[in-house]
Every structure is written in structure tokens, then in C-alpha cells.
Amino acid sequence: MTDPVTAWRRLAGGCVLLDGFHALKHALRFGAEVPVAVTADRAAALALADDLAPDVRAALDALLAEVPYDAYASLVPRPHPTAVAALAVRPAREANLRALARMPRTAPVVVLDQPRNLGNAGAVVRLAAGFGATGVVTTGPLDPWHPTVVRGGAGLHFATAVERLEVGELPPGPLFALDPEGEDIRGLKLPDDALLAFGSERSGLSAALRARADHLVALPMRPQVSSYNLATSVAMALFHWSAGGGAPV
Ligand SMILES: C[S@@+](CC[C@H](N)C(=O)[O-])C[C@H]1O[C@@H](n2cnc3c(N)ncnc32)[C@H](O)[C@@H]1O
Numbered sequence: 001m002t003d004p005v006t007a008w009r010r011l012a013g014g015c016v017l018l019d020g021f022h023a024l025k026h027a028l029r030f031g032a033e034v035p036v037a038v039t040a041d042r043a044a045a046l047a048l049a050d051d052l053a054p055d056v057r058a059a060l061d062a063l064l065a066e067v068p069y070d071a072y073a074s075l076v077p078r079p080h081p082t083a084v085a086a087l088a089v090r091p092a093r094e095a096n097l098r099a100l101a102r103m104p105r106t107a108p109v110v111v112l113d114q115p116r117n118l119g120n121a122g123a124v125v126r127l128a129a130g131f132g133a134t135g136v137v138t139t140g141p142l143d144p145w146h147p148t149v150v151r152g153g154a155g156l157h158f159a160t161a162v163e164r165l166e167v168g169e170l171p172p173g174p175l176f177a178l179d180p181e182g183e184d185i186r187g188l189k190l191p192d193d194a195l196l197a198f199g200s201e202r203s204g205l206s207a208a209l210r211a212r213a214d215h216l217v218a219l220p221m222r223p224q225v226s227s228y229n230l231a232t233s234v235a236m237a238l239f240h241w242s243a244g245g246g247a248p249v
Contacts, residue, residue: 004065007036008075008087015087016157017147020080021048023155027088028056030129030158037086040069045084077147088158090145096161100135100171104193107134107247109171110234111197113209114140120201122152123231128160129153131238132247135161137170139209140200167208170195174214177205178233180226182216190241198237201230 002010015035018024024037039045042064049057063086073079100109110128115121121136121144128136138144144162153162176190177197190196197213199205204227205213219228219236228236242248 004036004038004067005071005075008038011035011087012075014090016090016145016150017076018086018088018155019076019147019151021045021052021082021084023151024060024084024086025049025053025056026129026155027086027158028059029053030156032155032158033089034063034086035089037063037065037084038067038072038075039064039085040067040072040083042066045082048082091158091161093163096135096163099161100137100163102134103172105134105171105173106192107132108190108192108194108196108238108241109134109173110136110238111170111175111195111209112136112138112142112144112200112230112234113167113197113206114200114203115142115198115230116201117230118142118146118148119152120230121146122149122154124234125149125153125160125162126156127231127235127238129156130248131242133160133238135163137162137195138164139167139206140164167206167212170212175212176215176217176237177209177213178219178237179205179216180218180221182218185217185219185237185240188215188217189244190237192241192246194241196234196237196241198230198233 049060173193175195
């Protein structure tokens with residue numbers, strides 16, 4: 001049997017890093033393929049599973065290989081307090097594109113137009129997973145599978161379809177673009193097949209995205225305030241959609 005550190009070094013370049021117990025727990029829950037998982041303290045990791053994730057305890061028991069702390073620390077950019085790390089196979093782009101385009105759609109697709117901040121993108125993936133959104137699409141240069149985004153997403157990239165696309169390639173569906181100058185969201189019902197688009201932290205919605213938009217929608221905000229944070233805006237819009245009766249169960 002290949003030792004886990006050698007297996008890790010062989011696979012690391014082509015896989016997604018799951019940093020910490022909670023990222024691994026979420027990825028397993030949502031069906032990620034995990035070829036290698038290591039911990040510096042197997043007993044502590046399994047005790048966490050007993051406490052917080054009995055549903056994936058057996059999978060963790062089968063997967064987790066104990067390695068010396070220094071070996072674990074050499075595999076990750078920064079050791080995690082749980083001393084757990086794993087590598088997961090990134091879902092095929094074709095499968096994600098099929099999921100994003102599938103109609104009828106029962107939950108919106110979140111579109112981040114030219115986002116800049118990796119932490120915001122991770123927080124949005126986590127929100128999309130929590131609300132059962134169909135997926136998260138980014139436009140522009142940010143890689144939504146960047147390790148920092150995956151860390152911010154807490155392993156929940158496997159619970160929704162995450163891909164980068166051009167504005168001209170967006171999936172079908174009515175596009176509701178969020179902008180402080182739009183129509184008050186409180187008077188609208190967001191349909192399940194909506195694309196909910198949000199602009200970049202620096203400059204808001206791009207001209208290309210605005211041209212594709214069917215509706216401009218505003219979140220309630222006092223006049224002296226310029227805008228909300230990107231991930232916060234996504235949270236409010238998804239909450240508004242869910243309050244109309246959409247997922248979660
Ligand atoms: C930090 S804001 C962008 C601020 C940017 N300086 C601008 O010129 O718009 C990021 C995105 O969050 C959404 N957003 C923020 N506040 C909003 C509001 N009150 N109503 C609707 N969308 C909002 C928009 O999609 C916006 O493009």
C-alpha cells in the first residue's frame with residue numbers, strides 16, 4: 001500500500017485541498033471523491049466525528065490515515081487547528097455545466113460578475129450551498145476553485161455547481177441583477193429559475209452583465225449608505241428568494 005504522504009504528493013497538483021475537519025466532513029456529505037485524507041491525531045478527528053458528524057464517521061474511519069504532525073504540516077500551507085487535511089477530485093466541468101443549464105430549474109443560480117475578493121467568493125459558495133442554490137458562476141479572472149475560495153466555502157463547493165463562464169455563456173433564465181439603483185426587492189417575487197447577479201466589489205455590475213439583465217433589483221438601504229458587501233448582498237437576495245417558498249426543506 002502507498003504511504004499517504006507519497007500518495008498526497010503524487011495527487012496534490014490535480015486535486016482540491018480540503019483544509020480541516022469541517023471541509024472534509026462537508027465534502028463527504030455531498031459526495032466528493034476523496035482519494036487521500038490525513039490527520040496528525042486520528043483519535044481526536046474521530047471523536048469530532050462522533051460529536052459533530054456521525055453520518056460520515058464510518059467514511060472518515062475508513063479514509064483518515066494518521067501521519068506525524070510534521071509530515072501533516074508539510075502538506076498544507078498553514079496547519080489547521082483540527083490537524084485534518086484531504087484531497088478531493090474536482091467535479092467535471094461538463095457535469096457542472098449540465099447542472100447549471102438543466103431546466104426546469106428549482107433554485108436560482110448565483111452569478112458573481114468579476115468578483116475580486118477570494119474570501120467573498122468562498123462565503124458565497126457557502127451561502128449557495130446552504131440555500132440549495134443550483135450553482136455559483138463567476139465571470140472574470142478569479143478562479144472560483146482557488147484554494148482560498150475553497151477554504152472560505154468550507155468544503156461546500158461539492159454541494160452546488162461552481163464554474164467560471166463568460167457573460168455570453170450564462171445559463172438560460174431570467175436575469176435579476178442586484179444594483180442599488182434598481183427596483184425594490186421587497187415588491188418582487190424572485191422565481192426559482194432566476195439568475196441572481198451581483199457586481200464586483202470595486203465597480204459594481206459590468207456593462208456586459210447589465211446588457212444581459214432582465215431586471216435591476218435593489219436591496220433596502222438608507223440613502224447615505226453607498227452599498228453592502230458582496231457576500232452580504234447575496235445572503236439577503238437568497239433569503240428573499242427562500243422566503244417566497246423556495247428550498248431549503
Ligand atoms: C460592494 S458592492 C459594489 C460597490 C461598487 N462600488 C459599485 O459601484 O456598485 C458589490 C455588489 O453588491 C450588490 N449590492 C450591494 N449593495 C446593494 C444594494 N443596496 N442593492 C442591490 N445590490 C447591492 C451589487 O450587486 C453590487 O454590485
